[in-house]
Amino acid sequence: MDSLLLLVSLSLLGLLLLLFLIINGRKKLPYPPGPKGYPIIGNMTMMDQLTHRGLARLAAKYGGLLHLKMGSLHVVAVSTPEMAREVLQVQDGIFSNRPANVAITYLTYDRADMAFADYGPFWRQMRKISVTKLFSQRRAKSWASVREEVDSMVQTAMKKTGLLVEIGELVFSLTRNIIYRAAFGSVSHDGQDEFVKIMQEFSKLFGAFNIADFIPWLGWIHANEFNRRLARARESLDSFIDTIIDDHLARKRGNTEGKLDGVEVESDMVDELMAFYSEEGASATKKYVDDSHSGFKITRDHIKALIMDIMFGGTETVASAIEWAMSELMKTPEDLKKVQQELSDKVGLTRFVHESDLSNLTYLKCAIKETLRLHPPIPLLLHETVEDSVVSGYRIPTKSCVMINAYAIGRDPSAWEDPDTFKPSRFLNDGAPDFKGNDFEYIPFGSGRRSCPGMQLGLYALELSVANLLHCFNWELPDGMKPSELDMEDMFGLTAPRAGSTRCCAELST
Numbered sequence: 001m002d003s004l005l006l007l008v009s010l011s012l013l014g015l016l017l018l019l020f021l022i023i024n025g026r027k028k029l030p031y032p033p034g035p036k037g038y039p040i041i042g043n044m045t046m047m048d049q050l051t052h053r054g055l056a057r058l059a060a061k062y063g064g065l066l067h068l069k070m071g072s073l074h075v076v077a078v079s080t081p082e083m084a085r086e087v088l089q090v091q092d093g094i095f096s097n098r099p100a101n102v103a104i105t106y107l108t109y110d111r112a113d114m115a116f117a118d119y120g121p122f123w124r125q126m127r128k129i130s131v132t133k134l135f136s137q138r139r140a141k142s143w144a145s146v147r148e149e150v151d152s153m154v155q156t157a158m159k160k161t162g163l164l165v166e167i168g169e170l171v172f173s174l175t176r177n178i179i180y181r182a183a184f185g186s187v188s189h190d191g192q193d194e195f196v197k198i199m200q201e202f203s204k205l206f207g208a209f210n211i212a213d214f215i216p217w218l219g220w221i222h223a224n225e226f227n228r229r230l231a232r233a234r235e236s237l238d239s240f241i242d243t244i245i246d247d248h249l250a251r252k253r254g255n256t257e258g259k260l261d262g263v264e265v266e267s268d269m270v271d272e273l274m275a276f277y278s279e280e281g282a283s284a285t286k287k288y289v290d291d292s293h294s295g296f297k298i299t300r301d302h303i304k305a306l307i308m309d310i311m312f313g314g315t316e317t318v319a320s321a322i323e324w325a326m327s328e329l330m331k332t333p334e335d336l337k338k339v340q341q342e343l344s345d346k347v348g349l350t351r352f353v354h355e356s357d358l359s360n361l362t363y364l365k366c367a368i369k370e371t372l373r374l375h376p377p378i379p380l381l382l383h384e385t386v387e388d389s390v391v392s393g394y395r396i397p398t399k400s401c402v403m404i405n406a407y408a409i410g411r412d413p414s415a416w417e418d419p420d421t422f423k424p425s426r427f428l429n430d431g432a433p434d435f436k437g438n439d440f441e442y443i444p445f446g447s448g449r450r451s452c453p454g455m456q457l458g459l460y461a462l463e464l465s466v467a468n469l470l471h472c473f474n475w476e477l478p479d480g481m482k483p484s485e486l487d488m489e490d491m492f493g494l495t496a497p498r499a500g501s502t503r504c505c506a507e508l509s510t
């Protein structure tokens with residue numbers, strides 16, 4: 001008996017020693033290469049380089065896995081397909097949280113949404129609702145919103161025949177209309193301008209510099225002013241969406257489900273989310289409920305935060321991709337001609353392009369894939385480590401902010417021939433990379449657990465609008481401008497839209 005006890009004790013001791021050695025060994029491993037920083041502030045003087053272009057330049061010097069220290073925050077940039085596979089596939093469980101700064105945490109009602117929720121049971125439920133109830137092709141209303149709004153955009157452009165059209169403006173209003181209509185229903189269209197203002201303020205606050213995100217003990221410096229601005233922004237959203245939620249509740253309670261003033265109304269995304277809404281749970285705990293008795297129940301805050309995810313995820317991304325596709329095609333007239341020839345061959349010259357045509361438009365699809373390679377609308381995928389990890393022999397600590405540079409990866413010279421040139425034909429080849437998330441040299445929609453749940457809806461809007469804009473009109477650059485003179489600079493923000501405007505003259509082609 002004594003010898004058994006001794007054996008168990010020795011084994012336990014051995015196990016503890018092994019654990020200690022592993023943890024200590026990890027701590028001794030170096031961080032990935034990167035520029036040397038200063039005490040306390042680390043590399044904060046390089047803050048302006050935390051963009052897709054800045055990080056691509058640093059990666060050329062330090063390699064595909066780069067480490068920076070911004071105050072107390074560890075930042076790791078991933079810039080090659082191999083490293084992307086490592087964090088998005090091989091160790092995806094460890095890299096599947098999202099970083100959230102003070103502003104994001106507050107404006108998402110303490111991460112009550114899906115995009116900034118930590119990976120776990122709550123995120124999984126929200127993702128399930130989004131994929132099955134909101135973005136699925138079975139939810140005809142979202143897809144009908146795309147068709148109706150694309151038609152209406154073409155009508156708007158027709159009225160401007162012969163005049164200069166700002167393509168950016170045209171397509172931003174298209175995608176805002178699509179998502180607004182899918183989320184709130186066409187009956188709520190009136191408040192759209194107010195909602196756009198709220199979104200713009202959210203967007204500014206998400207990206208605003210706040211010292212508390214990097215050196216928390218200095219957070220008091222401009223806390224009052226910044227916090228007041230955050231509170232004002234969230235109050236505006238509260239009063240805006242609360243009214244919409246109340247209308248939906250009244251409709252449900254008034255036994256007029258699906259009807260407004262006796263007229264049939266199709267369900268919108270808020271209706272779908274109301275099916276999971278519980279007032280009791282909401283007021284008592286302000287938390288979601290997930291048990292066998294009630295099922296999954298969410299509060300108003302969850303609905304508001306999820307609606308904002310959809311607004312941010314679905315508007316700028318699609319609009320910037322449409323504008324880039326149009327600009328790249330205007331810059332390479334031979335490819336533009338091929339796309340337009342395909343449209344007249346496959347669709348004919350007497351009607352608009354329909355959903356059923358899209359599968360026949362091979363060259364158009366190649367042009368769109370090539371656009372997403374050169375200009376991924378979300379150029380930096382933001383992830384956070386759940387625990388300490390080791391990649392390629394380097395230590396990446398818990399809660400590091402991991403920026404996967406989809407822009408640099410899509411232009412990696414070891415993966416792509418002539419990487420900076422727009423060449424849609426490269427996607428004609430059998431075995432060309434696909435964006436579904438298994439080819440790590442091409443990840444415009446991300447890959448793995450946190451990849452884009454709105455991919456199908458986004459692609460549908462993107463393909464249908466570019467197809468109709470090119471099929472219904474011939475586009476001319478203004479004032480004798482040559483295609484080579486088109487400026488292809490981008491801006492950095494939540495997405496990377498064109499910096500300049502693409503102003504073209506639309507001439508009816510049918």
Ligand code: HEM
Nearest residue numbers: 115309313314317378381444445446447450451452454458
């Ligand atoms: C061309 C169109 C689009 C592109 C290129 C795009 C791209 C992306 C990317 C790169 C991510 C992050 C992936 C990662 O971190 O690994 C993402 C996430 C997300 N996208 Fe999209 N997206 C598009 C359209 C849409 C649309 C139409 C919606 C909704 C209507 C949407 C909703 C979301 C949401 C909610 C997330 C967060 C998912 C999560 O954290 O679990 N996206 N998208």
